[in-house]
Amino acid sequence: MANGFLRDFVQIIGIADPSEFPVIGEDTRYTQFSVLERLEIPEVKPDVEQINTLLIEAEITSTRNIFTPIGVKVVVEGILRQKVIYTALVEDQSVHSAHFEHPFCTFIDIPLDVPAGQTVPAYLASLGLSINDILASEVDILIEDVEINLLDPRTISKCVILFTYANLNPALFPLTCDCSFTATGLTTTIDILGLTGVTATLDTSICPGCDPDGSLINLNLALLGVLDLDINVDSSLITDITCSPDNTTLTVLAAGVNGGALGTNLDLSLVIDTTADTATLVLSALGTEVLNVTFPTLGGATITDCP
Numbered sequence: 001m002a003n004g005f006l007r008d009f010v011q012i013i014g015i016a017d018p019s020e021f022p023v024i025g026e027d028t029r030y031t032q033f034s035v036l037e038r039l040e041i042p043e044v045k046p047d048v049e050q051i052n053t054l055l056i057e058a059e060i061t062s063t064r065n066i067f068t069p070i071g072v073k074v075v076v077e078g079i080l081r082q083k084v085i086y087t088a089l090v091e092d093q094s095v096h097s098a099h100f101e102h103p104f105c106t107f108i109d110i111p112l113d114v115p116a117g118q119t120v121p122a123y124l125a126s127l128g129l130s131i132n133d134i135l136a137s138e139v140d141i142l143i144e145d146v147e148i149n150l151l152d153p154r155t156i157s158k159c160v161i162l163f164t165y166a167n168l169n170p171a172l173f174p175l176t177c178d179c180s181f182t183a184t185g186l187t188t189t190i191d192i193l194g195l196t197g198v199t200a201t202l203d204t205s206i207c208p209g210c211d212p213d214g215s216l217i218n219l220n221l222a223l224l225g226v227l228d229l230d231i232n233v234d235s236s237l238i239t240d241i242t243c244s245p246d247n248t249t250l251t252v253l254a255a256g257v258n259g260g261a262l263g264t265n266l267d268l269s270l271v272i273d274t275t276a277d278t279a280t281l282v283l284s285a286l287g288t289e290v291l292n293v294t295f296p297t298l299g300g301a302t303i304t305d306c307p
Contacts, residue, residue, distance in 0.1 A: 008149075009050070011053040011054070014146070016144065024165075026173065029110050030164065031163075031165075032144070032161065032163050035080060036157075036158070037100075037157070037160075038157055039155070039158060041155070042098060046088040046089065047088065048088065050087045051084060051148060051156065053084075054082060054084055054085075055083040056080065056083075056143060057080075057081050058080055058142075059079055059081065060164070061078050067120050068109075071110050071120060072110045073107045074110065075106075076105070076107060076139055078141060079103050080160060081101050082100050082158075083098070085097045108165070127171050129169065129171055133169055134169055134172070135166050137166050141164040142163045144161040145160070146158065147159045175213070175235065175238060177241060177306045178247075179207065179243040179250060179305055180206060180208060180303070181206045181250050181272055183202070184203045186297070186298065188293060188294065190293050193227070195226060195227060198223045199221070199222050199223065200221055200293050201222070202217075202219055202281065203217075206250060212241060215234070215238055218230065219231040219281060233268060243303065247303045247305050249272065249273050253267070253269050254267070259283055262291060265285070266284065266285050268282070268283055269281070279295040280292070281294075281295075
């Protein structure tokens with residue numbers, strides 16, 4: 001909040017607004033910790049009668065990755081910078097400020113699903129990664145809450161709750177196949193981009209031979225002489241492949257799809273439903289649906305179980 005908030009007549013500026021909190025997904029790792037301090041007013045400053053304002057910020061000064069027996073830890077070092085503005089315990093009740101800095105150290109734990117008998121470095125190497133490739137983003141930090149109290153005219157007690165987080169390299173989550181599906185030439189007619197009678201054609205091969213790296217989705221939108229748009233998704237864009245336990249439904253998710261005239265950096269979902277005999281493809285941008293097309297038949301294609 002720009003102006004902070006008031007707690008026990010103390011204005012606190014620096015606590016993160018809930019809108020700043022990250023969306024926690026499978027690829028996010030985080031830790032929460034507290035910093036407890038006793039702040040002593042410098043000798044050159046007068047005694048405190050009333051704390052008026054606390055301005056506080058947290059800064060990460062360094063990070064480093066270290067191996068553990070079960071994965072990796074990201075060691076995070078930083079500093080709390082704070083300014084206390086107070087009314088002095090003197091006759092004219094003058095206003096003064098005192099500055100404080102406090103270092104902190106914490107870590108983000110990243111356990112890995114390492115096969116039995118394999119070391120963590122060897123497992124990362126099998127994924128084409130090193131210890132320095134673990135993170136996909138910088139480590140960030142937010143101040144969640146602050147409690148501040150005046151213990152005596154020279155001493156302030158303060159407790160800060162912090163939240164630090166980072167996103168992991170997607171290569172740590174290799175795609176796996178529970179089932180396989182291939183269909184070509186699925187067609188239907190839709191209205192899109194102000195055009196009617198556009199032919200949508202879907203070719204898809206999900207986990208061919210139970211190999212996720214061979215997965216692809218191709219959608220063509222065509223209207224003779226007016227529109228010819230290809231939307232191609234290969235395994236590098238696919239983020240998740242999920243089959244229902246009875247192998248009647250297959251769901252594929254992808255991100256960073258180039259939709260041409262429909263927009264770039266789109267999210268895609270494809271749901272194959274053999275019970276309904278349909279395939280439904282949805283493209284969206286920032287949670288807003290851009291395209292939704294259902295193919296009314298799978299042309300006899302079925303979902304097969306992977307060993």
